[in-house]
Structures are given as structure tokens and as C-alpha cells.
Amino acid sequence: MSLDKINIRNYILILIVIAAAATRFFHLDSFTSWFNFTPIGAIAMFGGSYYKSRTKAYLIPLIILFCSDLILNLTVYYNIDGKFDAAVWTYLSFMLMVTVGRYMKKVNVWTVIAGSFACVFIHWIVSDISVVMMTGSMYPRTFAGYLLALQNAIPWERNLLVSTLVYSLVMFGGFEYAKSKFPALQLNSTAELQHS
Template sequence: MSLSRNLVAFALLVLAVLSRFLPHLPNFTPVLAISIFGGVYFSNRLVAIVLPLGIMLLSDLFIGFHELMPVIYGLFIVYTIVGMKIKDSLGLGSLAIAGLAGAVSFFVITNFFVWVTSGMYSLDAQGFAQCYIAALPFFKYSLLGDFTYISVLFGSYYLLERKGFVSAPQAA
């Protein structure tokens, strides 16, 4: 029995979304992996982009709204577009680069905005350094979460495809 690509991709994403609501380490979340995965496997670009934004909005309804939402949501749109761009050259290398670039860019960009907008740090070189140093533990968990979820999502999909449970993509 062969299931449709979209159905299998959606089921894997539902599992990843549910894991967002389980107890986890700070920043150890599936959203970056979901963004890349959706960009690769959803043929409908709008669905691929809206999915991580919907996950974040739903989470933020429970966790709380904050000033960095536009920055964070914008980054997840970028990661979805990255997934769309690596679709044709998908492999361990492209996934590793996308995951690492995503984690690093998230760390650099969001912490820049924390430094500039939060009022927690002085707006000088010392405050800048303090902000990034304080964020290092979160970066470690973010990196670990991104690579864990990228491995689980893409690995599971690959295995299901190889075992014939999901139909392989047709050449365009």
C-alpha cells in the first residue's frame, strides 16, 4: 500500500507539532525542521509557509505574545524557502548545511533584536557581548533540537519512501 507524499509528510509534521507541547529543553523545538521539511515536501508553497507560522501562532497563544514575533516568524518563512530551494539537491550535506545555517542565523538575528529591543543590555559593545554570551546555552539546545528533528523528520520520511509506504516523487 502506497500513501500519498502529502499525507505522510503531514502525519510526520503533526507528530512534530505535538512534540512542541511536550516538556522540552529551552529552544529544543521542531519548528525549524518543520519549516525546511515543509519546503521540501509540500507541493503547495502556501501550505509550506503557513504551517510553521500556524505552529508558532498556536504556541504563542499559550506561551504568550512577544516583541520578537515578526522577526521569528520571518525567519521561519526564510527556512521554508530554503527547503524549497534544496528540494532538487536534497541530501545529508544540504540538510546539514540548512540546519546549521538555520540555527546560526536564528541565534545571531534573534539575539541582535533582544540586545536592541529588550532593555536588558546596554547598547554598547559590552552589552552586545553579554547578550550573546547569555544566549549560548539556548543556542546549544537549539542546534541539538534542529539536528534531532531534521534527522527524525527527513529520516522517517526517507525510510517510509524506501519501504514503499509512500509514493516517490514523480519527475517534473
């Protein structure tokens, strides 16, 4: 295989997403005020923004999130209970966050900040459905119970917002800087279509 046929851009994008996902393994449980400081929002938005292939935009971040979730459950939380009702809502919110990135036509500070707020809002309203719906929930399965769950989730979502802004700054800023230094990372529509 010649170097002309290798899409370096895609490999760099995958490495950035994997590196961000790897930070999920830094164990911050002793710092409870930092709970939910995670790169998932930035990963979703980044994948949606930079992968022009719809399949890659959704699948690559989703597979990396799933693998990191699996590793975390096996090594940190020691909990694989086979209950996927909560995961369905979390992954649905993740897919919607990828969609936010897909709608970012231009990457700049303002679109990344707006996208970060949108991603966290989506996570907040979608993933908390599972908190109310799961068996043994501390919230009644009513709209009032859902509103109470949303209210109680604010500290976690605040941390997710901060982390999404920080990770987005590093991921988007780093890739944009790399693009300015290495022309091979610029989007080449012909190469991207061939490798989609």
C-alpha cells in the same frame, strides 16, 4: 472524491510536521540544560524542502508553529501579553529557515546537516535582535548590546542545534524511508501541480 484525487503525500507531510510540533508540549523546564531543545528548525527546513508549492512550504509550518505557540502560551506559560515585537523576529527567522529547506535540491545526510547549521545560525542572528530591541531589555540598544546578547544566547542555540539535528534525522530520515517503501509518497509532479 476518489482516492486518485487525494494527495496522500501532502497529508503525510502535514502529519509529520504536526507530530514534531506536538513534542514542544513535553515540559522540560525542570531540565534547564535542555531549554530551547525544540523542533522548530527541523519543521521549517522539512516544510521548505518537501512542499513544492511555495505557499504550502511557508504557510503549513508557520500555521502549525503559530498554533503550538498559542497553545503553549495558554497552557504552559500562561502568558498572552499582546506584545508581538519579539514574535516578529522569531517568525522572520522561522520563514528564513523555511527558505533554507527550499534551497535543498537533494535530501541527504550532508545537506540536512548543513541546512541544520544554517537554520540555527539564522535563528541566532535574527531572533536575538528582538532581545536587544524590546522595551526593558537588559541589553543596551547598541551593536555592542547585540553582540553581548548573541554571546549569551550560545547555550540556547547549542541546544537548538542539537535538537534541529535530531529532529531532522527523524523527520527527513523517516520520510525518505517511507518514500522508499510506499511509491504513493514519491513526488508526482502532475499531482503536486494539481493540488498546489
